[in-house]
Amino acid sequence: MYKKLFVLLLLAVLGWSFFTLLQTHQERQSLNPLSKHYVEKGPDEVGAPNLVTAIVVTYRGFDTLGEVTILFVSAAIVGLFLKTENRRRKYKIRSTSEILHAAQRLLFPVMILFGIYIFMNGHLTPGGGFQGGAVIATAMILVLLTNPESPISHRAFNLLESVSGFSYIIIGVLGVLLAGGFLDNHILPLGKFGNLFSAGAIPLIYSFVGLKVGSELSSIILNLNDVQKDDK
Amino acid sequence: MNFFSVQGISLTIGFILILIGLWGILTQRNLIRIIIGFTIFNNGVNLIIVALAYMKGRTAPIIDQVVTRTDAVDKVADPIPQALVLTAIVIGVGVTAVMLSYTLRMYRAKHSLEINVFTESKW
Numbered sequence: 001m002y003k004k005l006f007v008l009l010l011l012a013v014l015g016w017s018f019f020t021l022l023q024t025h026q027e028r029q030s031l032n033p034l035s036k037h038y039v040e041k042g043p044d045e046v047g048a049p050n051l052v053t054a055i056v057v058t059y060r061g062f063d064t065l066g067e068v069t070i071l072f073v074s075a076a077i078v079g080l081f082l083k084t085e086n087r088r089r090k091y092k093i094r095s096t097s098e099i100l101h102a103a104q105r106l107l108f109p110v111m112i113l114f115g116i117y118i119f120m121n122g123h124l125t126p127g128g129g130f131q132g133g134a135v136i137a138t139a140m141i142l143v144l145l146t147n148p149e150s151p152i153s154h155r156a157f158n159l160l161e162s163v164s165g166f167s168y169i170i171i172g173v174l175g176v177l178l179a180g181g182f183l184d185n186h187i188l189p190l191g192k193f194g195n196l197f198s199a200g201a202i203p204l205i206y207s208f209v210g211l212k213v214g215s216e217l218s219s220i221i222l223n224l225n226d227v228q229k230d231d232k
Numbered sequence: 233m234n235f236f237s238v239q240g241i242s243l244t245i246g247f248i249l250i251l252i253g254l255w256g257i258l259t260q261r262n263l264i265r266i267i268i269g270f271t272i273f274n275n276g277v278n279l280i281i282v283a284l285a286y287m288k289g290r291t292a293p294i295i296d297q298v299v300t301r302t303d304a305v306d307k308v309a310d311p312i313p314q315a316l317v318l319t320a321i322v323i324g325v326g327v328t329a330v331m332l333s334y335t336l337r338m339y340r341a342k343h344s345l346e347i348n349v350f351t352e353s354k355w
Contacts, residue, residue, distance in 0.1 A: 082337075
């Protein structure tokens with residue numbers, strides 16, 4: 001009883017403070033100086049039309065490195081928690097419908113291709129490594145929905161993840177050696193503004209990030225699928 | 233401020249989502265429901281950060297034929313909060329996956345999802 005009252009009181013106080021925040025909030029009319037710098041100088045310094053990508057990959061590359069690391073650690077923790085010894089299902093599962101099978105055969109290559117398209121064009125269109133990786137992981141969910149017993153190799157995904165993560169770091173270090181600093185995209189020529197092969201190393205970096213995120217999310221899904229074999 | 237502008241509505245919904253999420257975290261007993269509370273809270277925070285980047289009449293920060301390099305400063309929304317939210321969403325996914333797998337592990341130990349059962353981890 002006291003606990004419930006305490007929770008209500010806390011929520012009321014928070015709600016009131018949020019309300020006063022909202023009341024005094026003024027909509028901004030212009031960009032702040034830092035955003036202004038990114039918007040004005042970004043196209044010349046980085047060469048990417050998508051300014052969000054320019055910020056995520058180059059200006060704040062360390063953030064992205066940390067983000068990829070967090071995702072890696074969480075995938076590793078999920079793998080540790082859900083470790084299964086007995087990988088054989090104790091009961092038979094009903095096979096899924098013909099519609100799902102046909103749709104999976106038709107859609108799987110298209111979804112993988114769409115994911116690759118999204119992360120290759122991350123510097124031109126709204127998209128990028130994380131979004132493309134999520135689309136690839138969705139394709140894996142479709143495969144597992146169609147047949148939970150699909151022989152998908154964990155090791156292949158682990159290898160893909162390690163290789164792409166390592167290449168990402170190598171590109172970052174190359175930036176120190178050849179250009180202005182860690183993860184600098186000037187190690188490759190900037191090219192023509194708005195082309196696929198432009199913006200220096202950004203398409204390369206985002207491709208590796210996309211492969212890494214796609215394989216990490218897929219391995220989380222594979223682990224969650226495998227754990228069902230243990231429980232009844 | 234005007235509560236019925238796009239920004240006002242988004243900020244209000246974001247704050248309401250935060251309150252709902254916090255209520256779920258504090259009052260629910262089922263572990264899965266607590267995790268749902270965390271994700272609602274997370275989405276509320278993300279919505280607020282994106283809403284703060286919004287400016288009336290401005291468009292996405294991508295330079296093309298409509299938004300040229302020279303007039304981009306007056307035409308695009310703030311790109312920094314959008315980049316931060318991109319990071320926050322991915323981290324949210326990772327945290328949710330860890331919470332769910334830990335819940336599975338706890339369920340295997342006690343065969344219950346009620347938080348009252350796990351008394352030995354209470355301090």
